[in-house]
Amino acid sequence: MEVTVKNLKRYYSERLVLDVDDLTMEKGKIIGIIGPNGSGKSTLLNIIAGLDEGYSGRVRYDEQPIDKEIYKEMTIVFQKPYLFRRKVYENIEYPLKIRGIKRAEIDERVEKIIERFEIEDLRDKKAHLLSGGESQKVSLARALIFEPKLLLLDEPTSNIDPESIKIMEREIVRFNEETGGTVIIVTHNMEQSDRLCDDIVYLEEGKVGH
Numbered sequence: 001m002e003v004t005v006k007n008l009k010r011y012y013s014e015r016l017v018l019d020v021d022d023l024t025m026e027k028g029k030i031i032g033i034i035g036p037n038g039s040g041k042s043t044l045l046n047i048i049a050g051l052d053e054g055y056s057g058r059v060r061y062d063e064q065p066i067d068k069e070i071y072k073e074m075t076i077v078f079q080k081p082y083l084f085r086r087k088v089y090e091n092i093e094y095p096l097k098i099r100g101i102k103r104a105e106i107d108e109r110v111e112k113i114i115e116r117f118e119i120e121d122l123r124d125k126k127a128h129l130l131s132g133g134e135s136q137k138v139s140l141a142r143a144l145i146f147e148p149k150l151l152l153l154d155e156p157t158s159n160i161d162p163e164s165i166k167i168m169e170r171e172i173v174r175f176n177e178e179t180g181g182t183v184i185i186v187t188h189n190m191e192q193s194d195r196l197c198d199d200i201v202y203l204e205e206g207k208v209g210h
């Protein structure tokens with residue numbers, strides 16, 4: 001889906017941390033958000049995800065304000081991933097279960113994504129015992145499995161080894177190409193944004209720069 005942001009302001013106490021006049025993130029593209037620490041990247045992503053309502057201005061999804069249906073079509077992978085204290089397999093199947101997909105299809109789709117992410121060895125491990133990088137991989141797999149129309153990624157490969165980065169980038173691009181889902185990815189890695197992104201948004205002190 002397309003995301004447009006107009007006259008967006010987010011204050012913490014008196015401090016203006018995000019101030020975006022007019023920004024369009026086109027449907028079907030991979031958009032990178034880059035900028036220094038504290039420039040408002042996570043704040044912007046959380047607002048788009050519908051998780052922070054303490055702002056003024058407008059956020060639209062295919063020209064519509066957020067509602068339950070839109071909310072169900074998107075997902076965010078946080079900078080610090082959050083997984084349930086259950087097996088990896090159960091974490092990955094969760095988005096399909098709550099959407100009422102049948103058991104046989106769930107199993108098929110979970111097996112496929114585990115194979116694509118090359119995480120067969122993690123399948124039956126308890127998710128809260130995973131390393132930081134392993135958790136990030138599992139979180140991305142869980143986000144991709146239900147084929148969202150909008151995928152929001154906050155530094156998804158910050159703790160990841162080079163071999164696994166390749167796998168994760170490959171799966172992000174595959175998702176985008178196969179489903180046409182829009183991806184907004186925060187990253188500090190310029191090579192990664194060059195490799196993946198159609199457009200780049202540069203944030204500095206809460207404002208969009210060039």
Ligand SMILES: Nc1ncnc2c1ncn2[C@@H]1O[C@H](COP(=O)(O)OP(=O)(O)OP(=O)(O)O)[C@@H](O)[C@H]1O
Pocket residue numbers: 012017035036037038039040041042043044079
């Ligand atoms: N809950 C909060 N209360 C007060 N200030 C906050 C809060 N969350 C974020 N901020 C401030 O808002 C600014 C933007 O934070 P944000 O997390 O969006 O930055 P970021 O660009 O994602 O940085 P990083 O690259 O370090 O992840 C920072 O100065 C931060 O200190």
Ligand SMILES: [Mg+2]
Pocket residue numbers: 041042043079154
């Ligand atoms: Mg951040």
